[in-house]
Amino acid sequence: MNSHHDMPSPQLERDAFGALRLAGSAGEPEAVTPVRAFPLSAPGEGVSLVGADGRERFWIERMDALPPATRALIEEALAPRDFAPVLLRLESVSSFGVPSTWQVRTDRGDTRFVLKAEEDIRRLDGGALLIASAHGVQFRVPDPKALDRHSRRLLERFL
Numbered sequence: 001m002n003s004h005h006d007m008p009s010p011q012l013e014r015d016a017f018g019a020l021r022l023a024g025s026a027g028e029p030e031a032v033t034p035v036r037a038f039p040l041s042a043p044g045e046g047v048s049l050v051g052a053d054g055r056e057r058f059w060i061e062r063m064d065a066l067p068p069a070t071r072a073l074i075e076e077a078l079a080p081r082d083f084a085p086v087l088l089r090l091e092s093v094s095s096f097g098v099p100s101t102w103q104v105r106t107d108r109g110d111t112r113f114v115l116k117a118e119e120d121i122r123r124l125d126g127g128a129l130l131i132a133s134a135h136g137v138q139f140r141v142p143d144p145k146a147l148d149r150h151s152r153r154l155l156e157r158f159l
Helices: 068-078 149-156
Strands: 012-014 020-022 030-036 045-050 056-062 087-093 100-106 109-115 121-123 129-132 138-141
Touching: 012 068, 020 068, 030 056, 030 068, 045 068, 087 138, 087 149
Parallel strands: none
Antiparallel strands: 012 020, 020 030, 030 045, 045 056, 087 100, 100 109, 121 129, 129 138
């Protein structure tokens, strides 16, 4: 087993965009996504914190064994995210194929994210869009027609 499995509790924090970050033994905290091993039969047991590459970074045997603050962070991340930054402008996209890296301005500041597949852009009632990043952060575009021309032209390549 990897050495991180004997850590008693993951050192977790949220970044400005609501993504969960795990403090590793070395370097910067990295974004992780919690995944339940047994969502139906045993939702409180077996939660894996998975990195951007899809590999497990930390295994949680039992949620109720975690400190309350850590458990709350993970449960929030497991719940459907209401925490959706509003996308104000597309600065650039790395390619018009997927996956592509998007550099964007949001109501919470500038960030970049990876769009894995076209179907990660969902159309909502009233013309709004919901764009899911590879890390599971949802970005909202309340009215795509209200975006500046540069942003609309980039976005249209994916719709």
